[in-house]
């Protein structure tokens with residue numbers, strides 16, 4: 405999610421006192437939760453349905469990965485919507501806030517939290533129903549300047565996510581690509597690695613800004 409007047413900087417905006425600031429911001433909580441709710445609706449968007457099927461039903465036992473779960477705002481919404489949630493984040497400063505909430509909240513008791521890189525996840529193949537990522541996925545290419553390196557990493561991660569999903573598994577990525585070119589390489593990393601789907605932009609004429617990738621594992 406965009407900070408009030410600018411895009412956040414990784415990792416600076418998520419470590420030490422900034423993690424505390426993030427977690428005590430009501431504005432941030434509202435925005436993360438709103439984006440998560442929109443993304444949950446997109447997970448069941450009928451445009452992803454096959455002609456002959458009625459779509460994947462969400463059930464009590466559906467397992468969802470929350471990639472870049474931060475301090476747990478998005479995971480909380482997912483639990484409230486009936487998912488079993490595994491939240492993953494690379495920064496201990498953010499994840500420890502989620503752990504604190506888990507300790508004191510009955511609702512978050514079942515939340516599973518893993519300190520890991522989205523690009524290198526300890527998840528079994530064919531074990532996950534859904535994947536969601538709220539305001540985090542643009543950071544996975546952090547530190548890479550070279551176009552070829554970015555494409556290679558994105559493709560590798562796209563392939564891994566595809567392997568983690570069960571048949572017809574769905575993914576929604578809500579993120580902030582910095583321009584059309586960046587959007588293209590992120591989208592292609594899914595479409596070229598076993599997914600079908602499409603892009604939804606909050607403000608279509610804006611080059612950057614809130615963007616959703618709605619994806620389904622191709623049969």
Ligand SMILES: C[S@@+](CC[C@H](N)C(=O)[O-])C[C@H]1O[C@@H](n2cnc3c(N)ncnc32)[C@H](O)[C@@H]1O
Nearest residue numbers: 472473474475477478494495521522538540543
């Ligand atoms: C906007 S914040 C968290 C948003 C989260 N949806 C929430 O509800 O709090 C973005 C998060 O992405 C995480 N992140 C960035 N790169 C990552 C990576 N490669 N692997 C895992 N997490 C990452 C950051 O540590 C940060 O906590």
